[in-house]
Amino acid sequence: MSRRTPALTKPLLATLKGQRQSVPPMWLMRQAGRYLPEYRALRAEKGGFLSLATDPEAAAEVTLQPIRRFGFDGAILFSDILMVPWALGQDLSFGVGEGPRLEPALVDHALVALQSVPERLEPVYATVRTVAAALPPETTFLGFAGSPWTVATYMVAGQGSRDQAETRRYAYRDPGAFGAIVDAITRMTTDYLSAQIEAGVEAVQLFDSWAGSLSPAQFERWVIAPNAAIVAGVKARHPEAVVIGFPKGAGGKLPAYARETGVDALGLDETVDPEWAAASIPAAMPVQGNLDPLALITGGETLDAAIDRILAAFADRPHVFNLGHGILQDTPIAHVEQLIARVRGTA
Structure with missing residues (x-):
């Protein structure tokens, strides 16, 4: 096994x-992606997304691109959450201009x-x-999985949707069959994250x-319970594993x-009031987030004010600065540079 740099010298892992760090470490969800010209060039060369994501040399290059350009504190593996259903036996494709x-x-079809x-x-x-x-x-x-x-919403419907209505109906209509799908994903995801850790990621x-999109009872059954099983399974194999949970849209739950x-840390989406979160989430728990990706696109004083509010809300707890969801394709690189300078106090 390769030697790891101690957490104390890695601000994000620490x-x-x-x-808590005097300057919060940072990375951005989807930081390896279409807003970067070097990514667009490589994807054009390699062809479709799946070809790029399953080419280890190319996927590694995409993972490293934002680290070279911006010096983020964390690198996030370039892949996709639908690798697990692909490994479970469904055919996966990415059409041009489609999801x-x-x-x-x-x-x-039966699982x-x-x-x-x-x-x-x-x-x-x-x-x-x-x-x-x-x-x-x-x-x-950082490694990851859906x-x-x-993941089940895509497996059941065959594609993404705005309200996940088809999968929600399925879960109510046949909870036994839907539970079997969730259990299969849970088992595969536990293996998948454990293997990522064994290969070299330091947190997932x-x-x-x-x-x-779920009611409180359904949230308990289909979000909390399977995620708890994955965390327990990963930590049983890797007791020092660090897991970030990001339940987008969970709000009061x-x-x-x-x-x-x-989970060891909690990711917050952009709809969460950071002051409420600071008061409501367990005091010792690290939080991650939660700048609105649209504020990053806007830039200027609007961006500075949004950054400052988040920094102030989480000043007394371990905090990883991040977006509330993935960076958008039309984000100006200059605004990312503004964000980094503001967070790190070099502006």
Whole structure:
């Protein structure tokens, strides 16, 4: 096993382990992506998204691009949350100008008809090993996976949707069948994150992009319970593992998520009032977030004011500065540079 740089010399990892920094470390969700000209050039060269994400050399290059350009404190693995359903046996495609598609959609097909193909995840682990060997020693390497509810919405419907109505109906109509899908995702995700850690990531994030679409009872069943199972499973294999939970849209259910899932840190989306979060989330828990990606696009005084409010709200606890969701394609690079300078006090 390769030697790891101690957490104390890695500001992001130290913060996720509960050590407050005088200057909060930062990274941005989707920081490796389409707002960067170097990413657009490489994607044009490689072709489709899946070809890029399953080419370890290219995916490692994409992961490293924002570190070279901006010097973020964390590098996030370049991949996709739908790698798990692909490994569970669904066909995955990314059409030009369209979102991802999974076939067959499980609303019309039984889970047991799928044949798992876990070797489809091997290129991801190769990417992790390549990036881990190339990162600066002070940079924390973050892996990730989609949370079971969000991944299940794509598996059931075969594609994304605005309100996840088809999957929500399915979960109410046949909770046994839907529970089997969630259980399969939970098992595969536990293996997947554990393998990422073994390959070289130092912390992992669970993305639950559609957590906000559920009622409280359904949130407890389909968000909290499976995420708690993943956290417990990963930590059973890797007791020092650090897990960030990001249940987007959870709102008032965030304190319960923080208490019951066992995550080490909590990501907050842009709709969460940071002052409310600071008062409502367990006092010792590190938080991550939660700048509105549209404020970053706006820039100027609007951006400075939004940054300052977040920094003030979380000044007394471990805080990782981040966006409330992924960086948008039309974000000016100059505004990212403004953000970094403001957070780090070099403006």
